Amino acid sequence: MTYHDRNISRRDMVKATGLGAAVATTAVAAPKAAKAVAAPGHQAQYAMVIDVRKCIGCQACTIACKTEYEVPLGKHRSWVEAVEKGTYPDVSRSFRPRLCNQCSEPACVPVCPADATWKRDEDGVVVINKDDCIACGRCVEACPYDARFLNPVGGKADKCDFCLHRVEQGLVPSCVNTCQGKARVFGDLNDPESEVSKLVADHPVTVLLQETGTKPNVYYIDADHADPADARFAGQYVRVDTNRPVEERR
Amino acid sequence: MLDRRSLLKIGAAAPAVAVSGGVLNQVRALPISGGKDFSPITGMERKAIPSACWQCVTRCPSISYVEDGRLVKIEGQPNSIRTHGVMCSKGQAGVNQYSDPDRILHPMRRVGPRGSGQWKRISWDEALEELTGRLQKLRDDGTPEKFMFHYGRMKASHSKLINTFLANYGTASKGNHTAICEAAKWTGQELTWGKHYDNWDFDNTRFVLNFGSNVLEAHTNHVPSAHRLIARITDHNVRLVTFDVRLSNTAAKSSEWVPVVPGTDRAVVLAMCNVIMSEDLYKGDGEEFLKYCKVTANNAATVEEKVAALKTHLAEYTPEWAEGVSGVPAGKIAEIAREVAMAKPACIISYRGAVASYHGADTERAVQMLAAITGNIDQPGGRCKAVGASWKYPKGPKDKPKARKLKIADGLPGAAKLPTHHVSHQVLKMIKDGSHGRPDVYMSYCYTAVYANGDVQENIDILKDESLIPFSVNVNPYYDESAALADLILPDTPFTERWGWEDMVSPAQIPEYYIRQPAVKPLGECRDFADVCIDMAERMGFPLGYKSHEEFVQASCEMTPAVKAAGGFEYMKANGVYHDPAAKPAFYSYKKVLSPEKYQKETVVKDPQTGTYWDWKKAKLESAEEALAKGYLKTKGSYKAYVGVEVDGQVLSGFKPDKVNLSGLFEIYSDVMKDADLPAMPSWTAIPEYEAKKPEDLILTTYKHAAQIHSRSANCKYLTEVFHDNPAWLNPETAKTKGIADGDAIKVISASGELLTTARVTPAIVPGAIAIAHHCGHWEYGRYASGKKAPLVEADEADADRIWWTSKGAHPNWIIGNRADPISGQLRFMDTVVKVEKA
């Protein structure tokens, strides 16, 4: 059983006893620092705002996420895309850090035949119970963002969970911790005082593939959403590089 | 280890912890940014050990996290004033250096022919007995110089300790690696403002003008500089203009990318200076700063005379002329020149892209001139004299033998006139040449001589040849391309298992003291080479006076007043970093007025020609008379005796010289250059290879990617997963003339050889150039780098079977010659003329 599974079973237990979801988890290790978990009665929606103006494409987030979870080669909870486009000398390159969007209407959840994945009431993070996961791969297929994968270690579905094991201890996610540009900002969208709420309120933000209706909770400031398909129509050079084995963007 | 106290401190540095009566307050606490980590599997807190990165030379303070005795995670040190707790991808991947299954864990002795890959494991005793036996014999024979030490990424406490060993042994036959890095920059600085290292004060700047620095991807002080720069341009709307051959990520984040023909940045800089002088834009801060400058042969010239000299010298370097050389439109040059002159302050930065080419040291001098005449030297927001920690440390035995040396560090005769950082890429050539002697024992440390230098085939041939190098020792945690050609491999620890203190430049202009601690005990039989030096010294009968590198670090902590006052070694072990919270950023160091006791001494004279005060005794002269008769400039090594310089009747600290005899003024006009028959003022000197270049020829340049260090990180699986292939960049217009399409196989041919690679056709590069990244094309360095296991290695890792990339790229150094900038000796990585054709 993993750390999450334990929390998850606790959630099930809480549900069963009708106490509702608003119970601060008693963490496995004694908390020493500030906790970012929900105050009683508060339903959080954790979110990330990625200010692309500040992203220098350094890939520290990619590697921080890889080492935090020892993510096997070929699989990614997080990655960075680079969009290069233009005509010499008017050329731009813009970065698009990627991770699970912790969608409010997650396409990955309803397809699970084992009820092994759901969106948490208390903080809006979409989680997977590895014990229940039957590794059918339907959620991996269903996610329009390619955010999920079957982890070769253990064989179960996996993805970014906003580093819940850190967040519940009062720490920012690993990718946020290392971000050179402070481009990745993490917080609670249901708290109007949080930095993410303010950023979303003060800036025109975009989400990926809005048309799919998944309602992502990862917002981008100033992202370049161009993809090579655009080039065909505009007769323009557009190249999207990614550090994943999967070439085409989803 | 972080104790409770320091944890609380870290916690306190974060926004208020809002807990009352054990119940979380309604006001929700913001998460803290770092200093702790937890296992995602068990939820248990990981052990946190303050340390320091040693992937690249920046050496960021870090925290190692250990779980079940295994190093599992590295993060930035949140209390560092250099990094503010952030890290780059290379730093994050430090765990891969530790966990690489191809680590060498035991000493190995060659059994087959050299380079055949046949080895046997031996004990440390056997290894050191053989090695010290050979060294002892050389020493006894009175030829200690036949022990040559060739090092790469060595710095700070390792450098001090290992050099103490070499000095006490008696050899000064040392090769470094700076000429493959940024020697031209340092020489250029030593010729203008003395001791090298410029720090860029982005925190206070209003405009950044960049010549060839890819600071957002790689840099001598990468994370400390990069995270400040991006904050400055996004939070404060500071404009960044980048001149580069290629749209680097730095160029991409710039307000403007101005493409330039490789190796011609100096023409642009000179033309900007021309605009500033001819339009009188130097007035104000620039004019004020000219007071401290030497601009003519006469050190006592008036500012008016200096202005006139600059105008005369720069008259020919018009923007129109520069357009012809660099391809940058004249109007653009003038526009940016005006902008840099008006922005107060402006930070003018430069790096390898601009200086690793013919007369690169003069490019750095030109950039210094531009910063000087716009008044942007060593002031808030400008190009500053770097500050770092000044550690005190145990100096080792008092009586050292007089060291002897083979004169093979400065390149072939005539290679470079002022190689103040040596010509390391020609060391092997010099060994082959033999005219200045050859080492009997060649040892290399933290250095992939074969791979990192140009002319790879020649390097291999020389290192393989037992008649040229009878005994070759490689100190290395990994089996790299150089280790493969050694006779004896001593297994070093990766930096994750080393001690050390560090002193790297602080962009805050306030020194930061920090230490490295091992996260875990060395794996296998690995030993920090510093400890091996202590052991060898003992075996040869000249003990250094400390028993371990840890003890050396401990002693340094107790000897260094600032660190001692903070709590010494125990404090540093618990906290990792220390800076004086009351310290103010250091600027304008040259303006400091000296107290009369400093220069009204019996042993100090004023040089009438330069206005320099210098101590004749320190210069090893007999008397004031002798000093006056010989003169400051003509006395060898007189810079070591520098005291101060007179400006406007006041004696100031001035610009303290290093390595060459500088007056103490900021030298735009250089007597040293003139005496070496080089341009006294920063000038354009035509590039001989370009003159002979055919219209269809291209210019090959190289670059670094954000996710790899130059040559020692391809074994880090997560980094190589991000960057493992390096197709050559070609502008569509250039590619079209050669019938090359994106993804085509191509052949790149230089005077040194041919390279097969593929084309990446992109508008992100200037026409007429071809850019190939470093880092790729390894043929050793373990399975993640090359697909080849290291010999005698049994360890396995499941990820090795998951390597999904099929190309490992092509290494450009096979076709880049070990050609030196004739001034500094810098390897010319940016201006190789090549033919390119479809393969």
Ligand code: SF4
């Ligand atoms: S991004 Fe994909 S995996 Fe993540 S919640 Fe949305 S649909 Fe599910």
Ligand code: SF4
């Ligand atoms: S929040 Fe955690 S799991 Fe998600 S991308 Fe960042 S580091 Fe990876």
Ligand code: SF4
């Ligand atoms: S760490 Fe931050 S700056 Fe670097 S690539 Fe990731 S999001 Fe961008």
Ligand code: SF4
């Ligand atoms: S810049 Fe990156 S690789 Fe270099 S020392 Fe810092 S964290 Fe390590």
